[in-house]
Amino acid sequence: MSLPADFLFSQSALQDYVDCPRRFELRYLRELEWPALETRQAREQEEQARQGRDFHHLLHQQAMGVPVEALEATIDDETTLRWWRSCLGWQEHHLPATRHAELVLSTPLAGRRLMARYDLVARMEDGGLLIVDWKTGRMPRAALLAGRMQTIVYPYVLASAGGWLSAGRLDNTKTISPEMIRPDEMIRPEMIRMIYWFAEEGRTIEFGYDEERRRQAEERLATIIGEIGARSEFAPTTDERACRFCRYRSFCERGVEAGDLSELNEAKADESITLDLDELEEIAF
């Protein structure tokens, strides 16, 4: 199956392709819903998923200006409340007032379009931009995170399409029409930083950015996008470790029963396994 001409690339689509071309095809080209349970402890998984969704929703509402007291009154479980209070404390000391939540940007690349959906982009006082991504899954090692498509795609798209944010022409809004964006507004890559904030640990992993990283990202992303566009067949990965928590494992006959949650948590800390952390976030929440 070939790629549609208007296909919109995202970090998760690219990560799926890198981990397993078949998974990319099943999820993004065939849009195959597969109902298999991801873990044996479905009830625990569902509860964690709810907490993760609630937490992200709270932060989105906060960024939209809803008073924190009103939001806190809606929290009905201890874990989410602990994450929330920890996050508020971190924000107070690390984030400026100008914040763009749930921002979506896109840029052309290799004849296609690449998009990024940010939890938050903050404009610092010096005009620099800070990408913040909230994580409720277990904290991985920085080296693993550095190689993830999210860490490569997010600063790249911001450097290409987010210069108007640095110029400070708009405040806390995500309602952006194309005429608001001037192509001459560029941001130097050195003015971009990216932070993952981990709710369970209350700690961060931070990445800087520069022109060399931007250039390398562009080269790699263009190569992958070009490769995908040229394919009509998408082979399953030969590394079956990637199948352990994949939703399509029964479809691909890579095992009917999924791994359990404790195994998943161990796997997330294992840098030798190329797992889709976003997929895992969905599972582990």
Ligand code: SF4
């Ligand atoms: S089960 Fe394995 S081969 Fe099939 S899509 Fe998932 S990762 Fe790829």
